[in-house]
Structure formats: structure tokens, C-alpha cells
Amino acid sequence: MKILVIIGSTRANRNGERVKTWLEQQLNNDETTSYEMVDLRDINLPFYDEVKSVAGLDYEEYSHPEAVAWGKRVESADGFIFATPEYNHGPPATLKNAIDYAWQGWNYKPMSIISYSTGQIAGARAAEQLRLMALGVKLLPLPAAVHIAHITDTINEDGTLNSNKPGQALNKLTEELSKIAAKLKET
Numbered sequence: 001m002k003i004l005v006i007i008g009s010t011r012a013n014r015n016g017e018r019v020k021t022w023l024e025q026q027l028n029n030d031e032t033t034s035y036e037m038v039d040l041r042d043i044n045l046p047f048y049d050e051v052k053s054v055a056g057l058d059y060e061e062y063s064h065p066e067a068v069a070w071g072k073r074v075e076s077a078d079g080f081i082f083a084t085p086e087y088n089h090g091p092p093a094t095l096k097n098a099i100d101y102a103w104q105g106w107n108y109k110p111m112s113i114i115s116y117s118t119g120q121i122a123g124a125r126a127a128e129q130l131r132l133m134a135l136g137v138k139l140l141p142l143p144a145a146v147h148i149a150h151i152t153d154t155i156n157e158d159g160t161l162n163s164n165k166p167g168q169a170l171n172k173l174t175e176e177l178s179k180i181a182a183k184l185k186e187t
């Protein structure tokens, strides 16, 4: 099974870099599950400007090669982990745009959320909004999640943690996600 790990913040000097570094160190492939990191900063998706909704388009009909590649990459996965910061109580527009740019590749696949913020809310409001957005593309949001408050105090730049809670929550998240992704893949 392939799980895409989507890093949702693209801004310069993002704290999402700490989250990405931590996840690169923690998410190890095993005999059943492989993790593939997708940094939205690297894939250069334009803001959505197709003449139709992607629900009515084959990937080959997309106007931009980056969008074709993105659609195919989503299609290739069996499940997803979204790492989202909180921007004005929601996920960043970059992440919503990446969701909008695919359709059947998301349908009926499970997704889990890692949220974070510099304050005490830990991105929990963005996570809830992201669950609702996910339902719009028929993703299946799972309950186990990681919420990281005070991100700069909790994860160091080298990806090491100053608390054992995110690691425990991540283990529960990956256990649940790989179990459900395997069951859905059988159907």
C-alpha cells in the first residue's frame, strides 16, 4: 500500500519544515506500507483554472503538466496523511487547491490529519475544516490525528521532539490508517 504524506504549507521559512523533517525520520516503510512525501512547494500546481470541474475531466485533459502529474500521483495512492498548519482557522489555500485539482484519485480512500500551530490550538480548527473539505471529494477522514501545539517549542529544526506525545499519536494514526487502507483496498 502506498500512503502519500502531503505537506500543506509552502511559505518561505515555514514551521512545516520541522514537521516534514520529523515525519521523514519517523515514517519508515514496512512490508505492507510505503510512505511517499509530497511537498506542495515542489510540485508547482497553478491555482485552479481548468475550464471544467476535474470531476468531468481525465487527467490527460488538464491544461498543465504539473496538474496531470499531480492527478496521477493521487490516483496511485491508497491513503493519505495531510500535514496542515492553521491559517485563519482553516487549512492554507495551497492545500485546498491541491485537493480541488484531483477527483477520482481521492474517492473512497482514507485520510488522516497532522495539524499544528504556533499557539495552543494546535491547528485543531484547521483539522476540522479539512475533514469537511475532504468529504467533498469523497475522501474518508479517520478519527486518529496528531495535533501539535506550540510547534516551535515541540519540534526542533532537526526534527527531534521535546515531548513524547506527538510520537505516540503518530503511531496510533499510522496503525489506524494502514489497517483501514488495507481493508478498503480489498473491496
Ligand SMILES: Cc1cc2nc3c(=O)[nH]c(=O)nc-3n(C[C@H](O)[C@H](O)[C@H](O)COP(=O)(O)O)c2cc1C
Binding pocket: 009, 010, 011, 013, 014, 015, 016, 017, 085, 086, 087, 088, 089, 090, 116, 117, 118, 119, 120, 121, 122, 123, 151
Ligand atoms: C496567514 C496566517 C494565518 C494564521 N492563522 C492562525 C490561526 O488562525 N490560528 C493559529 O493558531 N495560528 C495561526 N497562524 C499561525 C500559524 O500557526 C503559524 O504561523 C504556523 O507556523 C504556520 O505554519 P507554517 O509555518 O508551516 O506555514 C497563522 C499564520 C499565518 C501565516
